[in-house]
Structures are given as C-alpha cells and as structure tokens.
Amino acid sequence: MALPASAQVLVVGAGPTGMVLALALQKNGCPDVVVVDGALQGENTSRAVAIHAATIEALETIDCADRLVKEGNKVKRTTIHLGRGEAPIETAFFSPLSKYTKYNFILCVPQHVSEKVIGTVAEERGIQVYRPHRVSDMRPNEQDPSFTDVIFEDGHVLRARAVVGADGSRSAIRNLANVRWADPYGQVDPNSKDASLANMIIADVTFANAPPSFLQDSINLVVSPDNALLYITLPNTPYPDQTTDTVYRVACSIPDELGVPPSAPDTEYVQMLLDRWGPNAVLPEDAPRVQVTQTIWSSRFRTFSSVADAFLTHAPGKTPDAPAGTGPVMLIGDAAHIHPPMGGQGMNLGIRDAVKLAPLLAEYIRAASASTSAPTGAQAESLQAPLKAWAAERRSRALTVIALVKDLQKMMWIPNKRQYLLGFIPYNPGWMRNKVLRFLTTFEFFRANAAWKVSGLANR
Numbered sequence: 001m002a003l004p005a006s007a008q009v010l011v012v013g014a015g016p017t018g019m020v021l022a023l024a025l026q027k028n029g030c031p032d033v034v035v036v037d038g039a040l041q042g043e044n045t046s047r048a049v050a051i052h053a054a055t056i057e058a059l060e061t062i063d064c065a066d067r068l069v070k071e072g073n074k075v076k077r078t079t080i081h082l083g084r085g086e087a088p089i090e091t092a093f094f095s096p097l098s099k100y101t102k103y104n105f106i107l108c109v110p111q112h113v114s115e116k117v118i119g120t121v122a123e124e125r126g127i128q129v130y131r132p133h134r135v136s137d138m139r140p141n142e143q144d145p146s147f148t149d150v151i152f153e154d155g156h157v158l159r160a161r162a163v164v165g166a167d168g169s170r171s172a173i174r175n176l177a178n179v180r181w182a183d184p185y186g187q188v189d190p191n192s193k194d195a196s197l198a199n200m201i202i203a204d205v206t207f208a209n210a211p212p213s214f215l216q217d218s219i220n221l222v223v224s225p226d227n228a229l230l231y232i233t234l235p236n237t238p239y240p241d242q243t244t245d246t247v248y249r250v251a252c253s254i255p256d257e258l259g260v261p262p263s264a265p266d267t268e269y270v271q272m273l274l275d276r277w278g279p280n281a282v283l284p285e286d287a288p289r290v291q292v293t294q295t296i297w298s299s300r301f302r303t304f305s306s307v308a309d310a311f312l313t314h315a316p317g318k319t320p321d322a323p324a325g326t327g328p329v330m331l332i333g334d335a336a337h338i339h340p341p342m343g344g345q346g347m348n349l350g351i352r353d354a355v356k357l358a359p360l361l362a363e364y365i366r367a368a369s370a371s372t373s374a375p376t377g378a379q380a381e382s383l384q385a386p387l388k389a390w391a392a393e394r395r396s397r398a399l400t401v402i403a404l405v406k407d408l409q410k411m412m413w414i415p416n417k418r419q420y421l422l423g424f425i426p427y428n429p430g431w432m433r434n435k436v437l438r439f440l441t442t443f444e445f446f447r448a449n450a451a452w453k454v455s456g457l458a459n460r
Contacts, residue, residue: 007159009161016350018332023121028363040132047202064117067120068109072113075217079219096444097457138316140327164330185305198340204238204297206247210246227252229274254300265299311392312391314329404453
C-alpha cells in the first residue's frame with residue numbers, strides 16, 4: 001500500500017501500543033493519523049499474556065475492554081509452588097481490588113488475540129496500517145522545521161507534524177533521534193554475554209495429566225532452589241486452527257549449564273524443563289507425570305531492563321552542526337522502556353503510555369495547526385509543555401515498574417542452599433524467604449497489597 005506524502009501524526013509500529021494510540025487519537029478528534037509497520041503482516045504469536053486492571057480501564061476509553069474481557073480468563077490469584085510435600089503459597093489475591101475497580105482480576109489473554117481484537121476495532125473505525133514500510137532516516141523539514149520528514153527504505157518521504165515511535169525495543173525512531181538506551185541501574189548491552197542477562201524460553205503447549213492443584217484462575221510459579229517456571233492456563237481456544245485442547249503458557253529461565261536454548265524449543269526440550277523445574281518437580285511422586293503432548297508455539301529471548309533517556313525529543317539536524325527540528329518525536333511502549341517479564345508489566349505500561357498521550361497530542365495538533373506561522377522558540381516550547389510533562393511522568397512510571405520487577409526477581413532468585421555467616425554460622429536464605437513469605441501471606445492485607453502493586457492502579 002502506497003504511503004501518503006504527509007500526516008498530522010505518524011505512528012511507527014502497529015503492535016498493541018501503536019494501534020491503541022491510533023484509536024485513542026481518533027477518539028480525541030485528531031485527524032490524519034498514519035500508522036506504518038515494517039512487517040508484511042502482524043505478528044501472530046507473542047510473549048505478553050496478562051492485562052492488568054489499570055490497563056483494562058485504559059482500554060475502556062477506546063471501547064476495547066469489553067471485547068477483550070470476553071476473550072480472556074479472569075485470574076484471581078498468584079500462587080507459588082515450592083516443593084514436594086509443601087502446600088502452595090497464595091502470594092497475591094485480587095478480589096479485594098473491587099474497592100477500587102470493577103476489574104478485580106488479571107485478564108489472561110495471549111497477545112496475538114489482543115492484537116486481533118484491537119485490530120478489528122481499528123479496522124471498523126477506518127484505521128489502516130501501511131505495510132511493509134521501514135523507516136531509514138528522520139530529519140527536520142527544510143521549509144518548516146516544526147514538521148519532521150521521515151524517510152523510508154524505498155526513498156519515500158512523509159512529512160509529519162508529530163512522530164511517535166512505537167516500534168519496539170530495537171526502535172529505529174529512538175536510534176535515529178540519538179536517544180540513549182540503557183539500564184537505569186547500570187548500563188547493560190543486551191547483545192553481550194553479561195551474567196546479569198538471562199536466557200528464557202516461552203511456549204504455548206498442550207498437556208496430558210494437567211495437575212488439578214495448578215488452578216486455572218491462578219498464575220502459577222514453581223520456585224526451585226536454582227530456577228523458576230511459570231505456568232498459566234490460556235483461555236478458550238487461542239489456536240483454533242491447530243488444536244481445540246486447553247493450551248498452557250509456560251516460561252522458564254535457562255541456566256548457563258544448558259547453554260543457549262533453541263530458537264524455537266521443541267516438545268522434548270519443554271518436557272525437560274517441566275521435569276526439572278516445573279510441576280513434575282513439586283507434585284507428589286505418585287502423581288501422574290505432566291506430559292507435553294503438543295508444542296504449538298515457542299521462542300527464546302534474553303531478559304534485560306532498559307529505559308530511554310527521553311520520551312520526548314526532536315529529529316536531529318541533517319548534519320551534526322545543523323539545528324534540530326522542533327516537531328515533537330515521542331517514544332512509547334517497548335521503544336521507551338523494557339524489562340524482564342516478571343509481573344507481566346511490559347505491554348500494560350505501553351498501552352497506558354498511549355492512552356495518556358493521546359489527548360495531549362491531539363490538543364497539540366489542534367493548537368499547532370491553528371497557528372498562522374511555524375511555532376518556534378518560546379511558542380514551540382509552550383505548545384509542547386504538556387507533552388514534556390507527559391514524557392517526564394511516563395518515564396517515572398517506567399522506572400517504578402523496572403524497580404518493581406527487579407525487586408520481584410531478587411525475591412525469586414534468593415539461593416535456596418546452605419551458606420555461612422561470618423564463615424561458620426550456617427543459614428539458608430531461600431528457606432528463610434519461604435518461611436517469612438508463608439507467614440506474611442496468611443494476612444489478606446499482604447496478598448491484597450501485592451495485587452494492588454501488580455494491577456497498575458497505583459502506577460497508571
């Protein structure tokens with residue numbers, strides 16, 4: 001599909017975050033929004049599986065919430081399974097959130113289903129995605145630097161009053177804008193062999209002998225002395241063309257001793273993980289073995305945390321000494337922040353970025369369009385002040401989520417083996433964590449507070 005020559009807003013990236021922004025801009029009366037994506041067609045599989053209360057509330061503003069709720073499972077709790085003979089620990093309980101929201105649950109729905117629902121709504125409202133078009137350069141428009149010229153690989157130039165990068169963790173928009181991208185607690189190169197990075201696999205599979213103790217309305221986490229494995233029941237029939245059986249999502253870290261996992265782990269590999277670190281490692285020895293009968297989809301990835309130094313920037317000049325443009329360039333979703341999947345926060349934060357940005361960006365477009373001359377200097381700064389405030393707020397939200405995820409990781413990765421204090425006093429930090437956690441979770445306040453933190457309601 002041929003690209004237009006201009007747009008008021010160019011959204012680069014047609015994943016959930018980009019499409020939600022397009023819908024929200026339309027809802028706020030913003031005309032002439034163009035969405036582009038480098039892929040020939042949308043991704044039909046993905047990592048994300050959880051939509052939290054604050055995000056469902058955000059999706060309600062663009063009339064997507066009810067459709068998504070119908071497609072998902074309502075998860076009411078999170079449960080940790082520690083070992084044979086030990087009762088599971090319910091660490092978070094979401095029902096008490098009914099005091100603050102009607103969405104007192106985690107909505108479990110695979111991202112490819114979420115994308116389909118959001119894409120259907122967008123199509124119904126006349127929003128189309130131009131594919132495949134990859135951005136190769138970006139610079140201020142020479143006649144009017146309040147516009148940005150976005151250059152594509154085929155040479156096409158699109159002039160936009162505002163550009164939004166929703167193009168993922170390897171964002172072309174972020175790179176072209178020369179925005180620094182690093183772990184806020186210490187720079188990490190995601191392509192390095194740094195030990196702070198973890199290989200993980202995720203897989204959507206079917207089981208024989210699915211364990212009844214792993215509840216369908218729970219996010220189940222098996223915590224072993226040296227690893228952890230996530231186990232979730234997916235809703236309905238997310239892969240109707242491949243199976244009508246119940247499908248389960250599993251995710252597991254891969255220790256260095258196993259080397260780099262396959263790019264698409266097969267059934268045998270996933271079974272090995274279940275035997276070593278999954279249900280088969282904690283169920284009673286006489287329980288039927290949980291067997292993987294089909295691997296529908298699987299992938300590997302490396303986890304790391306990074307955040308963009310700026311969520312609002314401008315296109316750099318054509319040469320290093322040329323002035324930068326004044327047209328706003330914004331980053332949302334994984335283009336602005338990324339972190340390990342613990343707590344299922346990534347896509348949620350991106351969707352909320354988009355919904356929060358939409359009314360402010362729509363107002364900027366209206367005000368800038370009404371100006372009789374190209375806004376420069378103090379006028380441009382005044383027009384973009386709400387966008388600047390949005391950028392500061394959303395970066396703060398991202399840092400809060402990254403800190404939360406790191407805290408969750410620290411709690412899970414406490415070594416469960418004997419150590420010695422002062423060289424001679426034996427203690428087991430993992431055993432101590434388990435005992436303290438089991439005691440604290442006897443109080444509903446503790447479990448409800450954990451649910452509150454994960455829900456995003458305090459970090460909209």
